[in-house]
Amino acid sequence: MRLTTLQLLDVRNYERVDLTLQPGATLFVGPNAQGKTNLLEAVGYLTLGRSHRVSSDQALVRAGTAAAVIRAEARTDDGQRVEVSVELRQGRNRIQVNGQPMQRMADGFGLIRSVMLAPEDLSLVRGDPSDRRRFLDDLLGGRRATFLGVRSDMDRALAQRNALLKDGRASGRLPLDVFDVWTDTYVNSAATVLAARLAGVHALTDPVREAYRDLVAASPEQDVSRLPVLRYEISNGRSVEGRTGTAVPDPAALAQELRASLDERRADELRRGTTLIGPHRDELFLGIGELPAKGYASHGEQWSLALSLKLAAHAVIGEVGDEPIVLLDDVFAELDEFRRGRLAARCAAFDQVLVTSAMGTEVPLEGMRFAVHGGTVTRPPTDWSATGGPAEL
Structure with a gap:
């Protein structure tokens, strides 16, 4: 499975963002606290029906607004189109699948499959x-x-x-x-x-x-x-x-x-x-x-075990139905150079990987890159691999 589009309306620090995504690796690069993790959080929400960071859905709604919308379109492994849209509004969330309202929220979650790897995963160990x-x-x-x-x-x-x-x-x-x-x-x-x-x-x-x-x-x-x-x-x-x-x-x-x-x-x-x-x-x-x-x-063994659990989850979930999208939230920064290379080699075999990083040079993956700054997501004007990172941010 892979995401083709992702749209956020009033989610966290985003007033609006519309992304068109490709297969393979996509890297979101920018300083801390600019909204990189919010993008992956939104995708993960469509999978689990909750945030991996907070227990309250209200935290995902941009300050000063009444509701937030997460909308994504994906293609299954056999080419079928699926669109899921969630409206987060205090006391009455709503979900639609392919434009049709679902009676139960649970009926829409999990259709877009993903596995998140994040620094918080060390808590597994x-x-x-x-x-x-x-x-x-x-x-x-x-x-x-x-x-x-x-x-x-x-x-x-x-x-x-x-x-x-x-x-x-x-x-x-x-x-x-x-x-x-x-x-x-x-x-x-x-x-x-x-x-x-x-x-x-x-x-x-x-x-x-x-x-x-x-x-x-x-x-x-x-x-x-x-x-x-x-x-x-x-x-x-x-x-x-x-x-x-x-x-x-x-x-x-x-x-x-x-x-x-x-x-x-x-x-x-x-x-x-x-x-x-x-x-x-x-x-x-x-x-x-x-x-x-x-x-x-x-510490290295604990990190390797936590990553192994999530990589194994990707394999086990993919045995039944579509291969999940892999979400890597600032994971490469937590690893030494050796483990970065090993993880990148695993990721190269996945259909789609979305990665966040403060510095693009620490991620040994080739693919589409976006700059994230202050709640905006743009394609970079320069080749970061040649300049050593998004120095303009």
């Missing part, structure tokens, strides 16, 4: 378990949009179950008839989410190791025998190591396991007023060799 759970869910949602609906069903049932447990803790009484209904709903949806996550970990394992080996191969300071380990740790204490070729787990069996674990912890749940077992409390263990990457791996 260094951050909280919620960062790794979100990574898995984003991957699964990008692979099959129906996953997002199941995840939403689980979250809704979990919220209802937690509300009943909280009220029960305060009153000393738990309405079992209502509680059991929401527990059934929660278990069934949670088992489907868990089965998908386990399948995702199995699918990721070999691509992560391949990408990691490729990024660090021949690096003088890297022991390539220490490859990444992925292990899914279920909140009931059981763990499953990622193994390529493993069959998709049976949701019915997982539902039985979850129900038994919830029954065992019911007294504790009522005392604490919250659900203690389920995908919302699971963890994705990331290791280099057998040691946890968090706390033991070097």
